[in-house]
Amino acid sequence: MTHISRRGVLALGSAAAIARTARAEAGKRFVTANNSAYDTLDPHVVFDIGRIGSRLNMYDCLVRWVGNPPELKMWLADGIDIAPDGVTYTVSMKQGAKFHDGSPVTADDVVFSMERILAMKKGAFGLFKGVIDPGRTKAVDAHTVRFTLNKPYAVFNSTLSELWVVNSKLLREHDKSGDMGADWLARNEAGSGGFKLRRYDPAIGFQADRFEEHFAGFGKSNITSLEFRVVLETASRALGLQKGEFNTTDGYLPQDQIKRLRTVDSVQVMEADSLRTMYFIMHNSRPPLNDVNLRKALCYAFDYDGFINNILSGSVTRNAGIIPSNLWGAPKDLKGYTFNLAKAKEHLAMVKAPMRPLEIGVLAGFDQSEAAAQLLQAGAAKIGIDIKLTTEPWPLISGKLSDPEKTHDLVPLWRSAYYADPDNWTGYMFNSRNIGAGNTSFYKNAKFDELTDKALVLTKQEERQPLYEEASRILVDDAAGLFIYNTKWFGPFTRSVHDVRFCPIGDAQDIRWMSMV
Numbered sequence: 001m002t003h004i005s006r007r008g009v010l011a012l013g014s015a016a017a018i019a020r021t022a023r024a025e026a027g028k029r030f031v032t033a034n035n036s037a038y039d040t041l042d043p044h045v046v047f048d049i050g051r052i053g054s055r056l057n058m059y060d061c062l063v064r065w066v067g068n069p070p071e072l073k074m075w076l077a078d079g080i081d082i083a084p085d086g087v088t089y090t091v092s093m094k095q096g097a098k099f100h101d102g103s104p105v106t107a108d109d110v111v112f113s114m115e116r117i118l119a120m121k122k123g124a125f126g127l128f129k130g131v132i133d134p135g136r137t138k139a140v141d142a143h144t145v146r147f148t149l150n151k152p153y154a155v156f157n158s159t160l161s162e163l164w165v166v167n168s169k170l171l172r173e174h175d176k177s178g179d180m181g182a183d184w185l186a187r188n189e190a191g192s193g194g195f196k197l198r199r200y201d202p203a204i205g206f207q208a209d210r211f212e213e214h215f216a217g218f219g220k221s222n223i224t225s226l227e228f229r230v231v232l233e234t235a236s237r238a239l240g241l242q243k244g245e246f247n248t249t250d251g252y253l254p255q256d257q258i259k260r261l262r263t264v265d266s267v268q269v270m271e272a273d274s275l276r277t278m279y280f281i282m283h284n285s286r287p288p289l290n291d292v293n294l295r296k297a298l299c300y301a302f303d304y305d306g307f308i309n310n311i312l313s314g315s316v317t318r319n320a321g322i323i324p325s326n327l328w329g330a331p332k333d334l335k336g337y338t339f340n341l342a343k344a345k346e347h348l349a350m351v352k353a354p355m356r357p358l359e360i361g362v363l364a365g366f367d368q369s370e371a372a373a374q375l376l377q378a379g380a381a382k383i384g385i386d387i388k389l390t391t392e393p394w395p396l397i398s399g400k401l402s403d404p405e406k407t408h409d410l411v412p413l414w415r416s417a418y419y420a421d422p423d424n425w426t427g428y429m430f431n432s433r434n435i436g437a438g439n440t441s442f443y444k445n446a447k448f449d450e451l452t453d454k455a456l457v458l459t460k461q462e463e464r465q466p467l468y469e470e471a472s473r474i475l476v477d478d479a480a481g482l483f484i485y486n487t488k489w490f491g492p493f494t495r496s497v498h499d500v501r502f503c504p505i506g507d508a509q510d511i512r513w514m515s516m517v
Contacts, residue, residue, distance in 0.1 A: 195209060266494055
């Protein structure tokens with residue numbers, strides 16, 4: 001972890017270090033088969049890895065995560081000065097960065113972007129909710145922006161990687177009845193990123209061409225156009241890769257597909273340790289799941305070893321809590337649940353609320369989501385709990401997660417890394433102040449809130465670590481979710497693709513680094 005001084009420019013590297021080399025020979029077209037539909041291109045509406053490709057390639061932030069383990073780099077920012085009070089952040093910006101329409105990227109655009117996120121209350125809003133209020137982001141001059149937080153917030157620099165900067169002038173021109181350009185931006189883009197939108201169809205995906213004037217340059221990359229194509233069926237994505245119709249697809253295919261692709265001469269499979277835990281969201285506030293004994297019964301009714309060793313061929317590791325075990329803050333001695341139907345029945349017998357059939361929302365196009373749901377359904381049936389499965393595309397499921405009435409009782413999915421800090425998996429997801437934003441479990445625990453709030457005002461990792469370890473134990477004791485594993489990334493690419501840079505924050509969807517033969 002990078003330790004941050006209270007005064008002085010934060011030295012986290014510079015995008016200027018990326019060499020500006022001569023344009024590579026013939027331009028290449030790169031095609032990705034994506035298992036999440038691009039129902040919108042608005043970077044302030046969505047906050048997930050499944051659709052991060054549009055944000056990473058068409059937009060820029062003040063900072064960006066690069067590499068594995070993830071390292072925070074200066075991007076549109078040149079430096080960040082933190083006042084001794086830990087509340088005032090002054091960011092000096094690079095000069096020369098341009099939006100795709102040729103206009104300069106300025107501090108006014110950063111201010112507009114922050115105000116837009118706070119006003120829309122969507123996307124990454126949960127990262128900034130209660131941290132900074134509307135009107136407290138100011139442009140000091142054309143290339144200096146100042147954030148005045150409500151209180152010290154240890155991960156503020158890290159969360160700036162989700163403050164996607166939009167062209168304020170362009171969005172004001174497309175404002176419709178005070179929507180800050182939302183209707184227009186859902187199907188267009190107003191970014192400064194390495195690629196400029198050429199075509200968009202929510203049923204098909206998007207195509208973009210390289211923005212040659214991008215401030216960071218492209219190194220030796222010769223990819224001049226890209227396409228993110230929506231292909232929900234896993235078998236279709238794998239087959240298209242074998243045929244050369246796609247250059248890559250998601251790095252979390254079922255192991256039977258990975259094994260098959262390893263035998264294909266035209267395909268290479270890359271591997272990397274990741275920061276991505278699989279778990280079931282549980283609706284902690286809606287009966288009967290508001291009873292901890294029912295949640296514990298479900299945790300004991302899931303066959304972890306069968307799922308990991310048989311269905312996933314041992315390609316992942318058991319993760320007893322929500323924080324990835326290879327990240328600081330995850331307790332090394334954490335005891336999770338095991339498959340134990342006798343224990344499950346004991347806890348079910350203690351449930352006082354009337355039982356009803358439970359519903360699991362299954363992600364369409366994600367085979368593991370379906371397999372996990374079926375396994376829990378089978379285990380629950382053995383102890384007398386009726387569960388039905390409803391399969392829906394991710395945009396539909398994610399659109400319900402913040403609504404306590406519409407969301408499903410349980411949803412098996414993954415918590416990816418958006419910033420490499422334990423808060424990404426704890427405070428953001430389970431602190432009660434984030435209910436309606438990041439806390440989609442509708443979980444409340446006063447002690448947990450106290451620990452995760454305190455961890456955000458401290459700056460030293462050795463002081464924060466025990467707080468997250470205790471918070472992790474509370475989540476397990478409360479069965480706040482059903483925690484399963486930490487994953488490994490298996491990235492399948494055609495052999496024509498080189499120079500892939502995997503980062504757990506983005507899952508190698510930042511195309512600017514790659515080259516092709």
